[in-house]
Amino acid sequence: MLETSPLAVPFPEMPDIDGVTLRLAHARYKDWDRADLTFVALEEGTHVAGVFTRNICCSTEVEMGREQIKQGQARGLIVNAGNANAFTGARGREAVEAIMAQVSDYLECPKERVFVSSTGVIGVPLPKDRAEAGVRSILTASPCSWRDAAQAITTTDTFPKGATASAIVDGRSITLSAIAKGSGMIAPDMATMLGYIFTDAAIAPAFLQQLLSDANSGSFNCITVDSDTSTSDTVLLFATGKAGNAPLTSYDDPGADAFASALKQVCEDLAHQIVRDGEGASKFIAVQVSGAVDNASARQIGLAIANSPLVKTAIAGEDANWGRVVMAVGKAGQPADRDQLAIRFGNQWVAREGRAIDDYDEALATAHLKQPEVEIGVDIGLGDGRATVWTCDLTHGYISINADYRS
Amino acid sequence: MLETSPLAVPFPEMPDIDGVTLRLAHARYKDWDRADLTFVALEEGTHVAGVFTRNICCSTEVEMGREQIKQGQARGLIVNAGNANAFTGARGREAVEAIMAQVSDYLECPKERVFVSSTGVIGVPLPKDRAEAGVRSILTASPCSWRDAAQAITTTDTFPKGATASAIVDGRSITLSAIAKGSGMIAPDMATMLGYIFTDAAIAPAFLQQLLSDANSGSFNCITVDSDTSTSDTVLLFATGKAGNAPLTSYDDPGADAFASALKQVCEDLAHQIVRDGEGASKFIAVQVSGAVDNASARQIGLAIANSPLVKTAIAGEDANWGRVVMAVGKAGQPADRDQLAIRFGNQWVAREGRAIDDYDEALATAHLKQPEVEIGVDIGLGDGRATVWTCDLTHGYISINADYRS
The missing domain is CATH 3.60.70.12 (L-amino peptidase D-ALA esterase/amidase)
Structure with a gap:
C-alpha cells in the first residue's frame, strides 16, 4: 500500500x-x-x-x-x-x-x-x-x-x-x-x-x-x-x-x-x-510563464520546464538551480532570447537579462523551495503571452512506484 | 564521488x-x-x-x-x-x-x-x-x-x-x-x-x-x-x-x-x-523501430519510447510491461496504427496486431530484461522507415545524482 x-x-x-x-x-x-x-x-x-x-x-x-x-x-x-x-x-x-x-x-x-x-x-x-x-x-x-x-x-x-x-x-x-x-x-x-x-x-x-x-x-x-x-x-x-x-x-x-x-x-x-498525488511527489510546483509571444507559446515553455527531469529533481533537492530552468526554456522550441530572460523562485528574482542578479539572496530562494508549494516564474521578455502549468517534483518515490508497478 | x-x-x-x-x-x-x-x-x-x-x-x-x-x-x-x-x-x-x-x-x-x-x-x-x-x-x-x-x-x-x-x-x-x-x-x-x-x-x-x-x-x-x-x-x-x-x-x-x-x-x-554512463544507469537499452512511414518518423517514435519515464522505470524494474511501450508509440505524434503494432523484448515477440500474443513466454522476455543490455523492438507495420535510438533506464541513482548536483 x-x-x-x-x-x-x-x-x-x-x-x-x-x-x-x-x-x-x-x-x-x-x-x-x-x-x-x-x-x-x-x-x-x-x-x-x-x-x-x-x-x-x-x-x-x-x-x-x-x-x-x-x-x-x-x-x-x-x-x-x-x-x-x-x-x-x-x-x-x-x-x-x-x-x-x-x-x-x-x-x-x-x-x-x-x-x-x-x-x-x-x-x-x-x-x-x-x-x-x-x-x-x-x-x-x-x-x-x-x-x-x-x-x-x-x-x-x-x-x-x-x-x-x-x-x-x-x-x-x-x-x-x-x-x-x-x-x-x-x-x-x-x-x-x-x-x-x-x-x-x-x-x-x-x-x-x-x-x-x-x-x-x-x-x-x-x-x-x-x-x-x-x-x-x-x-x-x-x-x-x-x-x-x-x-x-x-x-x-x-x-x-x-x-x-x-x-x-x-x-x-x-x-x-x-x-x-503525482507519483512520488513531495512538492507542488506552479510554473508561471509570462512575456512569451503568445499564450500557446507560454504553455509550451511552461511544459518544457515542468517536464524537465533536471528541473524536477532540482526542486526535489530544494536546490535553486535556475540554470536548469534556462536550459528547459532553451529546448522548448519556442521564441525566446537568452539575454531577455528573467527567472524567480517564489518572489525572489534570481536572474534577469540573461545573467544572475548580482546581489540576489540565494537563501531566500532556497527557503521558498523548502516549502511544499513552490512557484517558478519565468519572464520571456518578448510579448504578452502567459500561462501557468502545474507539476510535481521527481523523487525516489516515482522510481519506487514505477519500477515495480505490475507485480 | x-x-x-x-x-x-x-x-x-x-x-x-x-x-x-x-x-x-x-x-x-x-x-x-x-x-x-x-x-x-x-x-x-x-x-x-x-x-x-x-x-x-x-x-x-x-x-x-x-x-x-x-x-x-x-x-x-x-x-x-x-x-x-x-x-x-x-x-x-x-x-x-x-x-x-x-x-x-x-x-x-x-x-x-x-x-x-x-x-x-x-x-x-x-x-x-x-x-x-x-x-x-x-x-x-x-x-x-x-x-x-x-x-x-x-x-x-x-x-x-x-x-x-x-x-x-x-x-x-x-x-x-x-x-x-x-x-x-x-x-x-x-x-x-x-x-x-x-x-x-x-x-x-x-x-x-x-x-x-x-x-x-x-x-x-x-x-x-x-x-x-x-x-x-x-x-x-x-x-x-x-x-x-x-x-x-x-x-x-x-x-x-x-x-x-x-x-x-x-x-x-x-x-x-x-x-x-547515463546518470544512474543500470541498463543499456537499444530501441529498434522498424515499419515506420520513414526513417525520421522511426527516430521520433524511438525517442518517444526512449524518453518515456514509464518505459525507463519498467526496464529498471526488469518488468516486461510492453503496455508502456504502446503508450509511448501513441504519444509520439507520428503515424501509427494500434492494430498493426508488434513489440518484442530481445528476440521474444510479446505483442502483434494490437494485442498480446496468446502463448508468448513472459519468462523469456523477463529473462532478457535481467541482462545489462536490453533491446526493445517495435514494428509499426506501415512502411520501411527504421531507426535505432539508444538510452538507459531511469533509476534511484538518477534522482540521487540530480536532486543534489550543485552542492
Whole structure:
C-alpha cells in the first residue's frame, strides 16, 4: 500500500446532484479486496460532453466514447479500476460491449448512452466474466457516497479526489460535484486522467461540449506529472437538467459565465489534486510563464520546464538551480532570447537579462523551495503571452512506484 | 564521488595523432583537486568541423564556436570542466575572449582558430583569473595521455570515454582518436555532449563538415538519457592532414567511404559510452523501430519510447510491461496504427496486431530484461522507415545524482 501523498488535501463535503445515483461493486479486476467497479445512473434527459486522450494508441473505451459523445445523451457510466483494457484487440472490445448491453438493458436505453472507462494495466483484456458479474451485482446495490465512488475509481492514487462548486443560473442555484483519479502517466495535450463532473444545470449538448473544452484547456491540459500520456484519459461532464433552469445554449445566455466559472474552478481543483498525488511527489510546483509571444507559446515553455527531469529533481533537492530552468526554456522550441530572460523562485528574482542578479539572496530562494508549494516564474521578455502549468517534483518515490508497478 | 557505472567499458588503447598534443592544468573551477583544464595544440594546417546544441539558450562558447567553424581552421582547443559558463552575460564572454587571446598569442595564430568549450554548472561566470592562471601553466606543461585528457574533460561522468578507428585512404593508413564526456542533460536533436575527434587525414573543410554532420545524425543525435538538452553541447572534428593523403573533398573520392565508416564507428562508440554512463544507469537499452512511414518518423517514435519515464522505470524494474511501450508509440505524434503494432523484448515477440500474443513466454522476455543490455523492438507495420535510438533506464541513482548536483 502506498503512503498518502504529503501534498494530499481532504475530501470535500460534496452535495448530491439531482438525477445522479452512484453504486459500487467488487469485480476483482486485480487480486485485491476493494470496490473497483463504479456505476453512475443518470436520469432521462441528461446531456453529456467529453474530452479524451490524443494518444493514438488509445483504448477501445476512448474510441467508443468519442463516437458516443456525438449524440450528446447519457444514462449510465461504468468505471473499471485496475485494468485499462487498452491494446487488447477484439477481446477487449467484447467486454466493453457486454457491459454496455447489460447496463442499457437494465436502464432500457440505447446502448450508446452508456459510457465505459477503464484504467490500470495496459495490454490485459478486461475479464468479461468478472465485468459481467460485477455489473449484475451493482445494478441492485445500494447508493454510495461521492467519497466511496472517488475511492473506487482510483488505481495508484494515494487519496480520493473530489471537488464541488455552485452558481446561480436563471435564478436557480445549480451545483457541480466531480470526482477524478490519476497520479502517473499524466501529461497534457488532451484530457489527462479520468474525471467525471456532474451538474443539475440544464445545458444544450453543443454548448456543454464547448464549456468543457474551454475549462479543460486551462486545467487538465495544463498539468503534467511525467510527460507520459495515457491511452485512456477521459473527462466527461454530465448535466441532468434537474435544476430546471432555461437551458444554457451559449456564453451570451445569462448565467453562462457564472456556470463556466464554477466549472473552471472544479476542473482546476481536480487538476491540482492530481498533481498533488503525482507519483512520488513531495512538492507542488506552479510554473508561471509570462512575456512569451503568445499564450500557446507560454504553455509550451511552461511544459518544457515542468517536464524537465533536471528541473524536477532540482526542486526535489530544494536546490535553486535556475540554470536548469534556462536550459528547459532553451529546448522548448519556442521564441525566446537568452539575454531577455528573467527567472524567480517564489518572489525572489534570481536572474534577469540573461545573467544572475548580482546581489540576489540565494537563501531566500532556497527557503521558498523548502516549502511544499513552490512557484517558478519565468519572464520571456518578448510579448504578452502567459500561462501557468502545474507539476510535481521527481523523487525516489516515482522510481519506487514505477519500477515495480505490475507485480 | 560517484560509483563507476556498472555499464562502463575499459578505456581503449589509443594511438597518437600526428599534429595533436594534449596538456592539462588544475584551474580549480570547482573546489576539487583534479585536472579540469585541457589544452589541445594542433599543428598549422589543421581543418575543423563542428556540430552544436540547438538549445537556444546556449552558452557563449557555443555561439562563438558556431561562428569560428565557418573559417574551417583550428590551432588550439581549450576545454573547461566544472563550469558551463552558460547564461553568464558579458562577464562569461570576457573570460572566453581572454582565454582565446592568451592561447592565440602563444600559438601566434588568429584568435578564431582557438576553440573553447565549457561544461558544468550553468549561470556562474567562468572565473577569468583562474582560467588565465590555468592557461598560463598549461602552455608549458608536459604532454599527457588520451586517457588523462578524457578524464580531465569529465564532470559527472563515472568513467573516461575514448574511441579509435583507422582506415586506408589514398594508400595511407589514417587514424582517428577521440574523447568525449557526458552523462546527464543528454538528448538529441543536436550534438549532445562534448566530443572531440582527431584524425591525421587530410580533408577539405566543407567535406569535413559534411562527414561530421552525417556521422552525428546516426550516433550522438540518436541517444538520450533524460530528454534534457544541454546549453553547451559540442562535437568537433579536427583533421591535421599529417597522414599526407591527397585531401578528401567529397564522397566520390577513393577512401572517403572508408574514412566515413571509421568516423561513424568512433561516433557510435562514444555515443554508446555516454549512454552507458547515463546518470544512474543500470541498463543499456537499444530501441529498434522498424515499419515506420520513414526513417525520421522511426527516430521520433524511438525517442518517444526512449524518453518515456514509464518505459525507463519498467526496464529498471526488469518488468516486461510492453503496455508502456504502446503508450509511448501513441504519444509520439507520428503515424501509427494500434492494430498493426508488434513489440518484442530481445528476440521474444510479446505483442502483434494490437494485442498480446496468446502463448508468448513472459519468462523469456523477463529473462532478457535481467541482462545489462536490453533491446526493445517495435514494428509499426506501415512502411520501411527504421531507426535505432539508444538510452538507459531511469533509476534511484538518477534522482540521487540530480536532486543534489550543485552542492
